[in-house]
Amino acid sequence: MTDHHHESTTDAELLSRPLRLPCGVVLKNRIAKSAMSDSLGDGRGNPTSEQLRLYERWASGGLALSIIGETQPTPGFPEKPGNLVLGPSSDLEMFRALANRAARDGAQLWLQLGNAGALSHLPISAPEGPSALDLEGLRCAEMSLERVQELPAEFARAAALAQSLGFGGVQLHAAHGFLLSQFLSPLFNHRRDQYGGGIEARCRIVAEVAAAVRSAVGPAYPVGLKINSSDQLEGGLTEAESLAALRVLDRASLDLVDISGGTYFPGAKSASDSAGGGPYFADFAARARESTSTPLTVTGGVKTRAQAAEILRQGQADMVGLARSLILEPDLPSKWLGEAGGDPVFPRFQAPPVGGVTAWYTMRLTAIAEDRDAGFSLELEEAIRRYDARDEERAAVWREAFPIREGAMPS
Numbered sequence: 072m073t074d075h076h077h078e079s080t081t082d083a084e085l086l087s088r089p090l091r092l093p094c095g096v097v098l099k100n101r102i103a104k105s106a107m108s109d110s111l112g113d114g115r116g117n118p119t120s121e122q123l124r125l126y127e128r129w130a131s132g133g134l135a136l137s138i139i140g141e142t143q144p145t146p147g148f149p150e151k152p153g154n155l156v157l158g159p160s161s162d163l164e165m166f167r168a169l170a171n172r173a174a175r176d177g178a179q180l181w182l183q184l185g186n187a188g189a190l191s192h193l194p195i196s197a198p199e200g201p202s203a204l205d206l207e208g209l210r211c212a213e214m215s216l217e218r219v220q221e222l223p224a225e226f227a228r229a230a231a232l233a234q235s236l237g238f239g240g241v242q243l244h245a246a247h248g249f250l251l252s253q254f255l256s257p258l259f260n261h262r263r264d265q266y267g268g269g270i271e272a273r274c275r276i277v278a279e280v281a282a283a284v285r286s287a288v289g290p291a292y293p294v295g296l297k298i299n300s301s302d303q304l305e306g307g308l309t310e311a312e313s314l315a316a317l318r319v320l321d322r323a324s325l326d327l328v329d330i331s332g333g334t335y336f337p338g339a340k341s342a343s344d345s346a347g348g349g350p351y352f353a354d355f356a357a358r359a360r361e362s363t364s365t366p367l368t369v370t371g372g373v374k375t376r377a378q379a380a381e382i383l384r385q386g387q388a389d390m391v392g393l394a395r396s397l398i399l400e401p402d403l404p405s406k407w408l409g410e411a412g413g414d415p416v417f418p419r420f421q422a423p424p425v426g427g428v429t430a431w432y433t434m435r436l437t438a439i440a441e442d443r444d445a446g447f448s449l450e451l452e453e454a455i456r457r458y459d460a461r462d463e464e465r466a467a468v469w470r471e472a473f474p475i476r477e478g479a480m481p482s
């Protein structure tokens with residue numbers, strides 16, 4: 072799996088190699104678009120024509136794998152009102168059309184299945200996490216044992232539906248402080264039952280979800296997982312614990328583990344708001360090799376082809392995940408796979424507010440979805456304003472489609 076013996080291989084050649092996953096599916100090269108919440112759902116959890124166009128454009132840009140962020144198996148715990156919800160009452164024709172349009176040029180489209188848990192978007196949910204929390208900016212109720220034990224079936228049902236609609240695979244979201252990541256993290260998880268305690272116990276629900284999903288989709292369908300190398304926060308999931316979780320999950324017949332890091336918790340910084348030099352988690356990925364035999368993607372801070380190729384050359388990971396680079400340049404993979412190359416120019420923001428950078432990138436991907444990216448020149452402040460205004464509009468639509476359960480709010 073490692074590429075130690077290819078010092079003389081060019082960057083383009085390394086990135087162009089196909090990757091065979093344990094389930095037998097072959098990805099055509101080593102470039103993945105990491106999961107991004109695109110906020111383009113219609114507010115009722117269904118895809119829009121803009122979204123179809125966005126994933127078609129990414130597929131035409133040459134990547135092997137594209138992952139849609141934060142698709143909810145149920146409507147109760149969304150991260151944003153633009154999330155997709157995949158269940159029996161979804162607009163299945165629109166989902167099928169999305170799977171179809173995005174499979175252009177042999178690209179794969181996977182759905183990232185997630186539940187925001189304690190971080191569910193307040194205007195449209197009554198947040199529930201592993202444990203009750205009452206902090207400034209983070210308030211949630213504790214999930215009952217019964218609710219926790221419903222999760223595997225919920226994820227499994229959405230995965231089976233994704234498979235039947237023609238999506239190439241699914242990724243379980245256990246990173247960045249959303250529900251499965253909350254279970255892994257001592258910041259969120261203070262449970263005293265079998266789902267809390269040491270890292271093996273905190274990892275139990277993740278393993279149970281993975282097992283249920285695998286048994287629902289069968290052995291030949293790609294199932295991935297995104298996980299934190301650490302929460303990057305005092306008192307959060309540590310690197311040693313993340314390695315222990317990977318050892319447990321090595322028995323879960325996963326096809327691809329995407330290594331990320333950072334958590335949304337009061338006072339924390341997120342991976343997508345990070346401005347520093349990357350790649351952020353490649354050294355951790357190299358160490359993770361000893362804890363897992365599952366193929367790895369590493370995502371975070373990859374800004375040049377040389378960085379991407381070096382990860383493969385050193386055998387730190389099998390695949391490179393890109394998020395912001397592919398919003399700046401949806402055709403970047405074609406460049407990197409060709410001889411000439413060429414790296415994206417990242418914008419610099421002076422002291423952006425928390426979440427501001429993500430808002431700017433989301434408005435830029437909206438422009439790609441609407442074929443308006445050529446002249447895109449939104450200032451940060453204006454991007455944040457439009458992003459918030461759109462979320463507010465969609466939240467109203469969401470509340471009508473999915474009323475919040477009375478009495479579910481933490482008091």
Ligand SMILES: Cc1cc2nc3c(=O)[nH]c(=O)nc-3n(C[C@H](O)[C@H](O)[C@H](O)COP(=O)(O)O)c2cc1C
Pocket residue numbers: 105106107108109139140141183244246247297331342343344370371372373392393394395396429430432433
């Ligand atoms: C607009 C935006 C939305 C994102 N949404 C998600 C998401 O839904 N799920 C996820 O796992 N990561 C999400 N991320 C994080 C990225 O997948 C990635 O881990 C992070 O941006 C670091 O990679 P980069 O340096 O290539 O941007 C998002 C990032 C951005 C910029």
